[in-house]
Amino acid sequence: MPNQPLPAHQTLDHRTIEKYELGWLLISVVLVIMLFAGVLLSMVGETVPGLFGGKSSYIDPAKLNQSAFAVPGLKTAPDGSLDAYIVARAFQFQPNVLHVPAGRPVTMHMVAADVVHGLMLGQGNVNVELIPGQVSTFRATFNHPGTYTSQCHEYCGIGHQTMAFKLIVEVAK
Ligand code: CUA
Numbered sequence: 367m368p369n370q371p372l373p374a375h376q377t378l379d380h381r382t383i384e385k386y387e388l389g390w391l392l393i394s395v396v397l398v399i400m401l402f403a404g405v406l407l408s409m410v411g412e413t414v415p416g417l418f419g420g421k422s423s424y425i426d427p428a429k430l431n432q433s434a435f436a437v438p439g440l441k442t443a444p445d446g447s448l449d450a451y452i453v454a455r456a457f458q459f460q461p462n463v464l465h466v467p468a469g470r471p472v473t474m475h476m477v478a479a480d481v482v483h484g485l486m487l488g489q490g491n492v493n494v495e496l497i498p499g500q501v502s503t504f505r506a507t508f509n510h511p512g513t514y515t516s517q518c519h520e521y522c523g524i525g526h527q528t529m530a531f532k533l534i535v536e537v538a539k
Contacts, residue, residue, distance in 0.1 A: 457525030484520035
């Protein structure tokens with residue numbers, strides 16, 4: 367019986383449909399506004415200071431030897447906290463082997479000296495784009511002892527494929 371009208375409780379009159387449409391329209395407008403605000407905030411908060419030399423994150427690549435990057439590697443502060451300094455330059459990471467103790471937070475400071483390089487650390491949940499003059503700083507805790515090899519993942523020139531890095535997470539003593 368294809369032409370029989372649907373029972374009343376199965377039909378929607380146009381006013382009800384318009385209510386639903388209005389609801390979904392509002393939801394999508396809110397999502398668009400959130401997306402716009404998010405992009406704007408991230409530009410103002412991170413990207414812009416990076417591009418125009420925010421004091422805390424910019425370093426003149428020509429003056430790395432006058433900074434903490436002069437002697438790259440892991441450093442222990444007097445209070446016992448750990449800082450690792452890594453410089454990427456064509457075509458090596460300095461240091462190219464970094465030993466860190468397992469389970470202890472390490473503040474990583476990374477920078478490129480010449481062109482853009484990239485590095486993934488540990489099991490892959492740390493992935494940094496290294497931009498000349500832009501210091502990337504983050505804290506990471508490597509919980510699983512082991513040796514993790516990675517490779518520069520931004521094409522940086524003729525020796526790009528030889529630019530390797532090894533992170534050795536050691537059992538804490
Ligand atoms: Cu460094 Cu590719």
